[in-house]
Amino acid sequence: MNQCGFVEGCQRTDQHLHCAVPFCNHTTKADRKMGVWVEWVCGKHWRMVPRQMRRILTRLRKMQARSRDQFELQRRQQRIWRRCRRAAVERAAGL
């Protein structure tokens, strides 16, 4: 399962995305993704994120599909994404 993160104001590119965890060599094709999702954590590192955090992010994404308050949901997604990414990085570093 691949995951990618939202970063405000970034442009879609056709380049490869690297896993957000330092020294991880996993990449994914950026052009498969929605334009706003420019950060990504590979499946191996995504599994290091606590399940509860992953569940919140999944729920927010589902809510966004049918919500009118896109801005607020994007803001919340971005916040939880940062926490997920940090958790993956810290677990990968053995903290």
Ligand SMILES: [Zn+2]
């Ligand atoms: Zn990785």
